[in-house]
Amino acid sequence: MTYCVGMMLDRGLVFMSDTRTNAGLDNISTFRKMTIWEEPGERLITLMAAGNLATTQAVVSLLDERSKSPADRQPSLMAAPSMFQAAGMVADTLREVIANHAETGQRADSTFNATLILGGQIKGGPPRLFLIYPEGNFIEAGTDTPFFQIGETKYGRPILVRAYDPEMRFEDAMKLLLVSFDSTLKANLTVGAPFDFHLYETDSFKTGPRGRIELEDPYFRSISQGWGDALKEALDSLPAFSFDG
Amino acid sequence: MTYCVGMMLDRGLVFMSDTRTNAGLDNISTFRKMTIWEEPGERLITLMAAGNLATTQAVVSLLDERSKSPADRQPSLMAAPSMFQAAGMVADTLREVIANHAETGQRADSTFNATLILGGQIKGGPPRLFLIYPEGNFIEAGTDTPFFQIGETKYGRPILVRAYDPEMRFEDAMKLLLVSFDSTLKANLTVGAPFDFHLYETDSFKTGPRGRIELEDPYFRSISQGWGDALKEALDSLPAFSFDG
Numbered sequence: 275m276t277y278c279v280g281m282m283l284d285r286g287l288v289f290m291s292d293t294r295t296n297a298g299l300d301n302i303s304t305f306r307k308m309t310i311w312e313e314p315g316e317r318l319i320t321l322m323a324a325g326n327l328a329t330t331q332a333v334v335s336l337l338d339e340r341s342k343s344p345a346d347r348q349p350s351l352m353a354a355p356s357m358f359q360a361a362g363m364v365a366d367t368l369r370e371v372i373a374n375h376a377e378t379g380q381r382a383d384s385t386f387n388a389t390l391i392l393g394g395q396i397k398g399g400p401p402r403l404f405l406i407y408p409e410g411n412f413i414e415a416g417t418d419t420p421f422f423q424i425g426e427t428k429y430g431r432p433i434l435v436r437a438y439d440p441e442m443r444f445e446d447a448m449k450l451l452l453v454s455f456d457s458t459l460k461a462n463l464t465v466g467a468p469f470d471f472h473l474y475e476t477d478s479f480k481t482g483p484r485g486r487i488e489l490e491d492p493y494f495r496s497i498s499q500g501w502g503d504a505l506k507e508a509l510d511s512l513p514a515f516s517f518d519g
Numbered sequence: 520m521t522y523c524v525g526m527m528l529d530r531g532l533v534f535m536s537d538t539r540t541n542a543g544l545d546n547i548s549t550f551r552k553m554t555i556w557e558e559p560g561e562r563l564i565t566l567m568a569a570g571n572l573a574t575t576q577a578v579v580s581l582l583d584e585r586s587k588s589p590a591d592r593q594p595s596l597m598a599a600p601s602m603f604q605a606a607g608m609v610a611d612t613l614r615e616v617i618a619n620h621a622e623t624g625q626r627a628d629s630t631f632n633a634t635l636i637l638g639g640q641i642k643g644g645p646p647r648l649f650l651i652y653p654e655g656n657f658i659e660a661g662t663d664t665p666f667f668q669i670g671e672t673k674y675g676r677p678i679l680v681r682a683y684d685p686e687m688r689f690e691d692a693m694k695l696l697l698v699s700f701d702s703t704l705k706a707n708l709t710v711g712a713p714f715d716f717h718l719y720e721t722d723s724f725k726t727g728p729r730g731r732i733e734l735e736d737p738y739f740r741s742i743s744q745g746w747g748d749a750l751k752e753a754l755d756s757l758p759a760f761s762f763d764g
Contacts, residue, residue: 428673428674428706428707429673429674429676429677430677431674431706432674432675432677432678432702432705432706433677433754435705435706436746436747436750436751437747437750437751437754444762445759445760445761445762446759446760449757449759449760450754452760453754453757457677460680460681461673461677461680462673483762493758493760493761496757496758497757497758500756500757500758501681502681504753504754504756504757505678505682505750505753506681506682507756508746508749508750508752509678509682509691509694509695509698509749511745511749511752512694512698512741512742512745512746512749513694513738513741513745514690514691515690515691515693515694515697515738516690516738517689517690517728
């Protein structure tokens with residue numbers, strides 16, 4: 275499994291992904307699941323992937339090859355005139371890769387599946403965020419549903435639902451996401467640190483603050499330890515149940 | 520789906536179950552998923568069920584019939600000499616019901632599956648808590664894993680992991696469980712109010728405080744509304760992320 279979150283804020287887009295991949299509990303590895311394509315001043319596209327690693331790596335490699343030599347192969351992500359069309363290209367590539375693998379006669383083609391989060395901005399349009407399904411269709415985030423999760427989404431969802439605020443600063447968004455990732459990490463072995471992040475500032479058309487949070491990162495440790503205490507205090511602050519009604 | 524939690528505390532056992540059943544999103548109903556067998560001064564057994572409703576109702580009816588006329592049918596839950604043997608009887612009954620349905624030639628026998636939480640105390644032994652699998656085997660809660668969840672367990676797990684304390688009062692356990700149920704409710708339509716609860720006090724050998732919490736219950740509403748604010752305050756109390764490292 276995997277855990278990735280893409281979030282729309284008033285000031286930009288926030289991406290965070292874990293790095294755990296597994297083929298059984300006895301076979302875990304670390305892989306980057308976040309890819310960034312950039313043409314400074316023109317476009318910035320971030321992709322995160324959950325699902326079959328062979329599928330998602332093939333999708334990224336194909337998109338990458340086509341971007342680097344746009345003369346050879348069309349269409350290219352770096353030539354897409356809008357985020358909508360970029361999402362369409364990525365979705366088509368995903369469907370193509372899954373179909374290629376499924377054609378070998380393998381029955382359980384669901385094991386080749388992957389789900390993607392694509393976000394970014396192309397000059398002339400606003401920042402947009404998409405969730406792309408293995409079937410090759412996709413949906414877009416809006417003010418009603420301003421964030422997407424893929425992979426092991428359930429543990430970390432309640433805190434996002436409760437604390438998300440479109441006006442939040444990037445620093446607070448990072449804090450919120452690290453709490454959401456920490457809750458997931460604590461409950462599920464298929465999600466693992468380090469966590470990659472990228473924060474895209476609206477209309478900057480370039481890579482924003484990005485990096486990797488290790489398990490031993492002092493800030494992450496303070497969040498992880500502090501959150502347990504803060505939750506207990508939050509519980510304490512609520513009125514006690516009374517059996518007298 | 521369903522959400523049930525059974526929890527071992529120093530002072531006794533706590534049970535809470537939702538009441539939502541569904542056969543598709545367009546066909547939801549309310550059913551009690553908690554059953555209590557009592558012989559005051561002698562034994563108290565509580566069962567909660569998640570999974571196929573026909574299966575879990577059949578299990579309860581069979582156990583019930585056998586308990587009421589122990590002369591006719593053996594073995595009876597009311598005659599079990601220990602909680603371990605009671606768990607074995609329930610597990611055998613569950614396996615029997617699933618096997619009966621599967622024998623009809625129906626392929627997808629997993630759809631008949633159910634998972635149970637059984638807890639209680641029989642004179643001569645301590646309170647014990649079991650998780651019973653559809654295969655008819657079971658595990659017991661201990662100090663390392665002092666609570667079991669069945670059904671839609673993921674959303675409500677982080678708060679339990681963080682805030683559970685074996686020394687907590689029943690009133691605080693109720694508050695904790697209602698927060699866990701509220702988090703699940705907010706994220707998943709297959710879990711629904713009202714919630715049934717039962718608190719068994721160690722060595723009382725009788726039904727303890729029990730009841731049903733409706734969605735409109737003023738206390739539940741105060742918890743549900745207060746929890747969002749309390750979470751935000753908890754987040755605020757943590758140090759902010761800094762991009763300067």
